Amino acid sequence: MRYLVPLPTYDAALPAPPWSNTWEVLSATISEAEDSDIIVPVFKAVIKNPGISGIVTGSSRYYALVDEGEELCRGKMLSIPASLGGARVEMEFHCKPPSSDDVIQAAADALRTGEVDYDPDAPSAERDAAEAYDPLFQARDPSDDPASALVGRPEVWRWDRKTLAITRTHLTDGAVLHDVGRNGLADGSGSSGPTVKIGQPPKALTQSRLTISWTQEAKGRQTVSVSDTVTTFSWQDFTQAFPKPGDSIGSNTGWTFALASIDGVGDAALSTFMLNGDQWGWAKNGFVRLRPKTISYTWCAQYDYRQQRQEYVTLSLRAGVQDILHDEESKEMPEQLTLAALNIDNITKDWVYEDPDTLERMHYNAGDEVLASDKAWACAKEHDATESFLVKDPVSGDVLWIRRDKRAPLKDSKSPRFADLPRGIRVVRHGLRRLHRIVLKRSRCAEVSFDVEWSIGKSITCADSCRVEHSLLPGGEATGKVISVSAQIPEGGNRRVSITIACAVGDGSAAPVVGDGQEDTAGIVYTRSMPGVAEPVDAYALAAKSARVNSITNDWTTQEAAGNSAALAGEDPMVEIGKFPTQLRISFDAIAEQDVITRRLAATTLPVFVPRGINLTPEI
Secondary structure, three states: OEEEEEEOOOOOOOOOOOOOOOEEEEEEEEEEEOOOOEEOOEEEEEEEOOOHHHHHHHOOOEEEEEEOOEEEEEEEEOOOOOOOOOOEEEEEEEOOOOOHHHHHHHHHHOOOOOOOOOOOOOOHHHHHHHHHOOHHHOOOOHHHOHHHHHOOOOEEEEEOOOOOOEEEEEOOOOOOEEEEEOOOEOOOOOOOOOEEEEOOOOOOEEEEEEEEEEEEEEEEEOOOOEEEEEEEOOHHHHHHHOOOOOOEOOOOOOEEEEEEEEEEEEEOOOEEEEEOOHHHHHHOOEEEEEOOEEEEEEEEEEEEEEEEEEEEEEEEEEEOEOOOOOOOOOOOOOEEEEOOOOOOOOOOEEOOOEOOOOOOEOEEOOOOEEEEOOEEEEEOOOEEOOOOOOOEOOOOOOEOEEEEOOOOOOOOOOOOOOOOOHHHHHHHHHHHHHHHHHHHHHHOOEEEEEEEEHHHHOOOOOOOEEEEEOOOOHHHEEEEEEEEEEEEEOOOOOOEEEEEEEEOEEOOOOOOOOOOOOEEEOOEEEEEEOOOOOOOOOHHHHHHOOOOEEEEEOOHHHHHHHHHHHHHOOOOHHHHHHOOOOEEEEEOOOOOOOOOEEEEEEEEEOOEOOOEOOOOOOOO
16 A cells, blocks of 8 residues: 655654555656756655645645555655546655755855865865865856856765755766666566667867956055155255155156155255356456255155956866767867956855845854955854944944955965966866866766666665666666656556666776876866966066166256356356256156966866766677
C-alpha cells in the first residue's frame, strides 16, 4: 500500500504506523532532472478526491510518500489542483524546505570567497576556495543567483528528496556508482536495450578572453622639500612672483606646488655703483649705493598621474576528448568576459535603512561591514539602523561604525600590471576553472537512457552515477552521471524506473602532471605567457623624483655686474639692473596621461582529464 503521510514539520521523522489522516495513493511518479544548475525533485500522487476542504487544509503541510512502509521522498504541496470535479485528483509536491530561497542563498554565499590574502604558491587545498570563486567575475550583488557560486566548480545544486537539504553534486562523478550491468535492465538482454543520443562534443580547444581595465594612479606630495636662499636687488618682484600652493609647474605636466613659501627677507651687504657722464650733472663722478636682500624660501612639489590601462588575457583550454563525428561547420566563439573595476570594493554591501524585500528596519551586528559615504565601515556595536548613516549614536554617543580599508582587488593603485600579480593569478586560475566546467559539461554529450527494475532504481538519484552493459552500446558498456530519473508507480502495474545518464567522451588519457615552469589549479595544468609592461612613467619614483631644472637666474652677482657695466658706459646702473630680474626656474618631466596602454597575456593548458564514460571509437 502507498500513502501520503502528513508531517508536522518538513524535517520531522516519519511517524510510526498506523497513520491517521493519510491519503491513499493510487499511482505516483517521482522525478528529478538536471535541466538547470539547481535540481529540484518533484513527485506527483493520484489520490481519491478528498474534496476542497481536505485539499485546502493539507496545502500548507509537508507530506511523505510511503510505499510498503518505506519513505521514498517528502515535500510540500505545490498548489491546489486546478480540477477538483472528478473522483480522483493529482497532487504535486516539491522536495524543498520552507524558505528554500534563503537556504540555498546562504549555502551559495558560504562559497563566495571575497577579497582575501591570496597566496598563489600555497598548497592547493588552502587556495582552492579562492580559485573556485572570484567576485571580479560577478555582478555587484550576485546573491540572487545561487548558480553563480558554482561557476568555478564542476558541480550543480540539488535538493535531497528525503532530507530536503541542499547539496552539491559533481557533473561527472556521482556519490554512488550503481552497477546496473546487463541483468539490472528492465528489458533484460532484449533487442530494444538502452537508447543512445550523441550531442555536440566540445572542441579540442576552447578559449575565453578576459578584459581587465583600470586606471593606474599615483597622487601625492614629494617626500623631500627644497629650502634655499637667493640674494637679489629685485627682491620685491621676486617675492610677488613667487608661486603659491596649487600653482602648476609647467603646462599640463601633472606637477603642481604642494608647498611654496617665503620664509624670510633680510639685508645683504651694500653694493656701490659709480655715476659717470655729464647726464648726472652735479652728481657726476659720484656714486650710488644699493642694498640687495637675501630671501629664504621653501617649496615642495606634488604629482597627479593617471594612466588608463587594459590587459587582455586569452585562456586556452585543451581537452582530452575522443575524435568523434560532429558538426564541422559549427563555430565555437570564445567567451568574452569583462571583469569588474579593480579599484572598487565589489563585495561589501551598501548601508541601507531597511530591507528592500521586507521593508523591515535593518539590524546590524558587531562586525557587519558596509559601504557608506564612499567609505568602508565595520559595525562596532549591535544596533538598529539609524534614520541616516551616523558614525556615533546621537543620544548615547556610542561609536556605531569604525572606518576600515575598502576591499578592492587592486590594493596598489600605482601598479602598471595586474594579471601577473597574486590577485591577477587568482583571476587567471578562476577563469580556467570556469572554462573547465564548461568543457566538462559539454563533454557529457553521450546520453544513454534505459529502464531498471524497481528494486534497483528506487534509490537512484541525480547525485549518483550508473554503469550499464548492453551489446548495442558502443564498446558494450557505458558509465555516466545520472541527469534524469523518473520512478513510475502505476495503479495495478509493474513499477519501474527510467534513467538517463550523461557519459563523458574522454579519450582515456591520464590526468596531466605539473612540470617545470607550469602551474595548476584543480588538476588543470597550464603555462602563462606574461610579456613585459610598458611604463612611460615610473609611478613609484615620483615621490622622490628630482626636478629636471631647479635654478636661479640673475641673482645679485649678475645684477651687480650689469650695473657696473652700465656705470662704466655712462648709463644708469639701476635701469640696467632692472633688465635682469631674479627668477626661480623649476621644471619636471611631464607625466601627462597617454592613450590607453594595452598588454596581451595568455594561459594555455595541457589537455585536461575528461573521464571516458563511453567509447565511441572502439577498435573493430
